[in-house]
Amino acid sequence: MSHEDMEHDHRDVERTFAALPPAHGRGFAGTWWGQAWLKALEDTALDTQQLKAGRRLARAGAVGAVSVRPGRITAVVQDSDRTTHRADVLLEELDGEQWDRFLDMAVERARHVAALLDREMPPHLVEDAAAAGIELLPGLGDLEPECDCDAWDHCGHTAALCYQVARLLDQDPFVLLLMRGRGERALLDDLQTRSTRRIEAPSEPDGVDAVEAYRSGDILPPLPPPPELPPEAGTPPSLDTDTPPPAGVDPAPLRHLAARTAVEAHRLLARALRFDAEELLTEGELTVEQDAVRLSVRGPGKAVADRLADGSARDREGLARATRAWCLGGVAALSVLEEEWAVTGETLARARAALESAWDEDERPSLRAKGNRWTVVGTPAQLRLGQDGRWWPYRKERGRWMPAGAACQDPATALASMEAAGGAEPA
Template structure:
């Protein structure tokens, strides 16, 4: 646990030691992988890096201290011998910080991503373009260890692997290593944003930056107070959609009209309208659905209609009930994209498959990775009930064998190693999976 949220900005953050972990990808974010890539590019001996990864998996890294220019932890060898390991990182100059913050404030998306504890890739790319290396590169992770190794040893490599996990959860730790923690960065972004909005300049920004139109004087605006109508109140979204009307009346319906089906469709329409209104009022852009009839039937079935309605949806789209069950499981994990992976077929290019194979080999220790047989975009683990499926958008979907065939068991991931970890995870409880629900008979 770090010291963020204490009301003061510490010069040093301490992250508690992590429990041992086996198998799977070591880091799940692109910035965590970039950090480990810098370690692999810097270390002269790849065996030391692998030994460090085993140390980190075994939980041999103690609490990690992060401060400007340095990270520190005590790492234990398998025989119990403990060594203090340090990794040094160059801090940014004041001038570099000014340029980086100006880049960040130019995009509301950069600020939103940072506040959501994500490292926006375009910010890193823009910073690199102006000569600021935010992510470490070759030679940027300088080791110091009590074992007196002159290059990266298993102890500093283990520390770097543990730091990758920390960066997954808190990319602000990288900014602290570069010289400033979360509170100073956020405060500086707020000052610059306010200066841009008000037409002024922030401290350290060049004159003329962020100029805005002069606007209306306060006296003129006040004089118009009785002429201009008041602004309407922002509507408040109800907690949920309204109840659809009941069609259970004493009047017999027209031939071919099913009141229960109409009630279900009315409830579905109300729920969609409520969701669209909430997203629009929250400032989120709403893209049109653009679903085919077959896709919309699966979306409706995912809303758990009465059994006979589900039967009509299945027969109306040429599916059996079992096929509709599988389609709704996929829909709940990822909508139309997941459905296309379940029901579609395509042949990916060999370059994409080669990159995936290399990534999987990198993520597992020797002898730990399951053997995979490949058929087009489907990779199946030998001797396991696990499979990976590659979508045309480049994302990997985890599948597991069920009684009625292969079924998706999680959301898609750009990293095939992370998707394979989800597919091979033990102890999954189908009752809690969005894709586990079978349509009522």
């Protein structure tokens, strides 16, 4: 063996990783195999206070360079009082027969080798190895601590070392394979040799066994937790640049459209994350007229508002009323504003029953009905019945009926919400 080969062999059975910077504000394991490593630690340690101490030390960057060898990882860890301790964590190596079974299994499934070369640890590889009787990831009690602080269980120093190694595993799963007894170069050389023999040997038809394919659907890693909903929609990028817009392009409508798109994206994200966000749209595609009303929310400039009014087939005053309705209930509120329909049959019977039971007899207001609209006699107040059976309060302002609140199942509540808002003109 040449001197160069001896140096490669030495590097292959021992790797030293420089001390990592502090990990403030981030987790120690982003990959599922890094999380499995930490689970083995946290399930084994008997003293949770030592685990917390280890996390603090690791986050503070108190773990020095980490040496990884077959069966052992080592680092010097500095305590908060600046004393240092050598911490070791032991992990049982695979024997020769186990490595043979693992390598034969990996060669049979080319995707395993490809994933390792991409520095990934696919769940299929771990599951297939387990089926062959080989546990790659540590389990309960597999991470054995040794520290010169003389702790008999995992102490803060060995815990800090394990948390730091989780970060190394995220970057390179070959670190785990080295701990199990085989360095990267030797492992890849052996895989190459076995792959060559397999190619030269008579091969079976390509494909995956149906049972194996069906079984693999249950061994995918869990999905990460959903992100938190931002408190409000983001701010679109600014269009104010030194470059003038191309001919025929008006920046003002683009700015408004980008802002409304951000608001709609926030609403859709809220619904996807199952937050109790106000639903402004019903399912289904909006008409051009409805979408023009949606885009008019939050006061676009005059030029944009004029274009939206044209697109909504309304004048500016009509668009303002429609926008006010939209803000109270989306498509349903817009329909109640603009559509008058005859209430008949069972729907009329339910509406009358709701009005009869909403107030005590001596408190019931005098109502005059026309279609789906009940006007309170002698007042500027009105109740409108929606197609979904909800009641919408309306108030007459400057001679026009205007939406005055959100829908309610109870007509008395709807009317009371309008009266509480105040501001109605005299009858």
